[in-house]
Amino acid sequence: MEPYIPISFLNDFIFCPRSIYFHQLYGGADTSLYHSGYQTAGRAAHKSVDTKTYTTAKNVLQSLEVYSVRYGIGGKIDTYDEKRMLLTERKKKIVTIYDGYIFQLYAQxxxxIEMDYEVRTLKLYSMDDNKSYSVLPPEANPMMHRKFEDMIMKxxxxxxxxxxxxxxxxxxxCIYSNLCDVSPC
Ligand code: SF4
Structure with a gap:
């Protein structure tokens, strides 16, 4: 078990809190054993950022490990442009901007901020259709930020x-329905 909440769990928790447990159960297993086709495609889409080959621009940090003591959360960001103070989370294709996407950006x-970077702009980027969506920073959207904090507490x-x-x-x-004892499926 990680000593902090992985940022990637935020979306999973919104989908179903129990799914986190089953995710942990698979541990280091090859993800091809349990990921759906959609998840595998999403993971492949992130590959260039994970391997830090998305851009060669020196001012763009990729796949940086980050951590917040205040919230007890940690993980990796997709990209942070130091010149523009722009934090971007990339998704394979964005059809709806789910709360979970925004919470992932808030967590990052x-x-x-705790690591002394300045962040002025938050953005979601949909790779398949090359669309960008601006997201208000937490201090400009107190209601959403309260929801984020409530969810971390939960x-x-x-x-x-x-x-x-x-x-x-x-x-x-759910990819865990065959393991889950409360699943009606
Ligand atoms: S099968 Fe249903 S209850 Fe079980 S983890 Fe998946 S979504 Fe949650």
């Missing part, structure tokens, strides 16, 4: 034994 933002206190009502629509699309 807080980590960078993640820290969640227990698998907590009472839970599964959502069959989610379970149907």
């Amino acid at each position: 933002y807080h980590c960078l 993640m820290k206190t969640y227990r698998l034994t907590d009472s839970f009502v599964p959502n069959p629509n989610k379970c149907r699309h």
